[in-house]
Amino acid sequence: MSQDGLFEKVLIANRGEIALRIHRACREMGIKTVAVHSTADADAMHVRLADESVCIGPPAAKESYLNIPSILSAAAITGADAIHPGIGFMAENAQFAQMVIEHGFAWIGPTPEHIRIMGDKVTAKKTVIELGLPCVPGSDGPVKDFEDAAAVADRIGYPILIKAAAGGGGKGMKVAWNRDQLREAYQLARGEARAAFGNDQVYIEKYLANPRHIEIQLLGDHHGNVVHFGERDCSIQRRHQKVVEEAPSPALNAAERQQIGDLAASVAQRLGYRGVGTMEFLYEDGNFYFIEMNTRLQIEHTISEMITGVDLVREQIKVATGAPLGFGQKDIPFNGHSIECRINAEHPETFAPSPGKVTRYHAPGGLGVRVDSALYDGYRIPPHYDSMIAKLIVHGNTRNECLMRLRRALEEFVIEGVDTSIPLHQKIIAEPDFINGDYDIKWMEEWMKRRQGS
Ligand code: ADP
Numbered sequence: 001m002s003q004d005g006l007f008e009k010v011l012i013a014n015r016g017e018i019a020l021r022i023h024r025a026c027r028e029m030g031i032k033t034v035a036v037h038s039t040a041d042a043d044a045m046h047v048r049l050a051d052e053s054v055c056i057g058p059p060a061a062k063e064s065y066l067n068i069p070s071i072l073s074a075a076a077i078t079g080a081d082a083i084h085p086g087i088g089f090m091a092e093n094a095q096f097a098q099m100v101i102e103h104g105f106a107w108i109g110p111t112p113e114h115i116r117i118m119g120d121k122v123t124a125k126k127t128v129i130e131l132g133l134p135c136v137p138g139s140d141g142p143v144k145d146f147e148d149a150a151a152v153a154d155r156i157g158y159p160i161l162i163k164a165a166a167g168g169g170g171k172g173m174k175v176a177w178n179r180d181q182l183r184e185a186y187q188l189a190r191g192e193a194r195a196a197f198g199n200d201q202v203y204i205e206k207y208l209a210n211p212r213h214i215e216i217q218l219l220g221d222h223h224g225n226v227v228h229f230g231e232r233d234c235s236i237q238r239r240h241q242k243v244v245e246e247a248p249s250p251a252l253n254a255a256e257r258q259q260i261g262d263l264a265a266s267v268a269q270r271l272g273y274r275g276v277g278t279m280e281f282l283y284e285d286g287n288f289y290f291i292e293m294n295t296r297l298q299i300e301h302t303i304s305e306m307i308t309g310v311d312l313v314r315e316q317i318k319v320a321t322g323a324p325l326g327f328g329q330k331d332i333p334f335n336g337h338s339i340e341c342r343i344n345a346e347h348p349e350t351f352a353p354s355p356g357k358v359t360r361y362h363a364p365g366g367l368g369v370r371v372d373s374a375l376y377d378g379y380r381i382p383p384h385y386d387s388m389i390a391k392l393i394v395h396g397n398t399r400n401e402c403l404m405r406l407r408r409a410l411e412e413f414v415i416e417g418v419d420t421s422i423p424l425h426q427k428i429i430a431e432p433d434f435i436n437g438d439y440d441i442k443w444m445e446e447w448m449k450r451r452q453g454s
Helices: 016-028 045-049 068-078 094-102 112-119 121-130 146-156 179-197 254-271 301-308 312-320 399-412 422-430 443-453
Strands: 009-012 032-038 052-057 082-084 160-164 174-176 202-206 212-220 226-238 241-247 275-284 287-294 337-344 360-362 369-373 388-396 414-416
Touching: 009 016, 009 068, 016 032, 016 045, 016 312, 016 369, 016 388, 032 045, 032 068, 052 068, 068 094, 082 312, 094 112, 112 121, 112 287, 121 202, 121 287, 146 160, 146 179, 146 202, 160 179, 174 179, 179 202, 212 254, 212 312, 226 254, 226 301, 226 443, 241 301, 241 422, 254 275, 275 312, 301 312, 301 337, 301 369, 301 388, 337 399, 337 422, 388 399, 399 422
Parallel strands: 009 032, 009 082, 032 052
Antiparallel strands: 160 174, 160 202, 212 226, 212 275, 226 241, 241 337, 275 287, 337 388, 360 414, 369 388
């Protein structure tokens, strides 16, 4: 650590735009950075910009970005004093967090225990129910067998949703509308969960008809202080994956906003939570239902930054040193509106991945426009990783100003050589439902069906 108590050198155990995002925060704090990369990412932007870089393995993530001995060795040989896991890969791996700490590095994240509790969704729900958070009605824990599942479904009423205890990314989730469907869905969900997570425990929730996805951004320090940064509405989803996010949510009024923000922060405080984290809720008919907590930075943290002016990665790094939060809830201003579009290298209609060389790149700019991307002219998007290549984030004083600015920025954005989802975003934001803020988590898939039909 340096004299002012900050880290001197942080190893960023990730790639792409999020590695760059973390590098930028470190740079502005005067902290040196170490990039780690696979052989497929030797030319990546975060590698070029970092103070040092270490190749940690071949393209397959299993052998590089998920390779614990390689990452720890890279930290040791470069003399890093902390490791930032970014998003995905090792970010919610409690065992990795534990090893990082045991090897004498600081872990820029919550305690391994909190990662473990929230990583098992059954334990997570139990824990937060005890602390007073409302959850979707469902089984008390994992269901034992089909008969148990059927009994729970009869009690709460169909339709129901089967979810994997170790779930993530929408995998292992199956809807059943009646007992016959439940029989098949139960087997399918268990098989999928076993294949994806090596754990076939599943639990049951009431399947809500038309909820919105509302999440609360939290930040806690090592001294028992927790604040929230308001909510994000992430209801524009395809296959349970977020596509567009906005803050604040057009669906909440001021009283609801304050109620859910304060409730989430007080639960996190009683948990002793430290670092950044997000509690996710479904919201229907004025009620909130907790579904999970992500114990890491989220892709869409950006829109909360835009409306509060707080650099969440900087604060995340600061609290990881043990420093107290330098501000309280009342010091966090909420200004205007922000929307983020996740831009993927994929066909805008078929969603087929489109890796390859970016032959021309021009990012939009101007007041209130932010692009978080690791792309550049001539960059070759490798086929081995997630297809998200850029986040376009805009801010406006009002939602309408924000929408007009987003439309303008999407028009300016040039990415040639690969297919991108920019045209898809242009269509979504032109829809009257979106303009009116009138959408829920089913909206996008229903909209796509309507378009295919017409
Ligand atoms: P994962 O961790 O796999 O992403 P989540 O529990 O976060 O799973 O849920 C992902 C998405 O699935 C939610 O944003 C929502 O769209 C949908 N979903 C989850 N639970 C329910 C439910 N009980 N009823 C309806 N939709 C749900």
